[in-house]
Amino acid sequence: MTSETAKRLADLGLELPAPARPAANYVPFVVTGNLVYISGQVPLAPDGVKFIGKLGREFSIEEGQQAARLCAINVLGVLQAAVEDLDRVARMVKLVGFVNATPDFTDAHKVINGASDLITDVLGDTRGKHARSAIGMGSLPLGVAVEVEAVAEIA
Structure with a gap:
């Protein structure tokens, strides 16, 4: 049976990647309680890291x-690896x-929009709307333009 979230991914033409191997001393996710x-996930595509440079200079x-x-x-790919079925994501x-x-x-x-x-x-308004911070930086790992980290609640 196809989950609701898997159907949304298919409708959007998205296939989630497996988590990338950590580049340093950390793990892709930690589950504690619910x-x-x-x-942090960078703009990594199947053929490598994309969007190397700065907003306001190389990128619009x-x-x-x-x-x-x-x-x-990539965040959703890691989340799927953590919980197996994204329908388990409460928020x-x-x-x-x-x-x-x-x-x-x-x-x-x-940019973070x-x-x-x-x-x-992917998750819909009820489960997908979230609190957020968007922070300008002088540099990021690998010189990428954007990095995103997340916290999700699971049922």
Whole structure:
């Protein structure tokens, strides 16, 4: 039987990746109680890391949203690995988005909408709407434009 969330993913034409191997001394997720903490996810595609550079210099807001969307796809891939069936997700509690940006770039919140919109599209309004922070940074690992971490509640 196909789950509701799997149907939404299929309707969106999305296939979630398996979690990437950690690049340092951490794990992709930690489950404690009914919460899943997901380590920061970068814009990693099957053919490698994408969106290397800064918002406000190499990338526009729209391109940053694409990078954030790719990060969110990876967040959901890790979450699926943690809980097996995304229908177990009671709610996405919080996203934290980090935007590698020039000092004068003030639209980090618009960039991270790319991640928030995707999470809501996949999980629906009730389970997908979340608290959020969008933070401009001077640099990020691997020089990527965006990184997104998350906390989800599971049933």
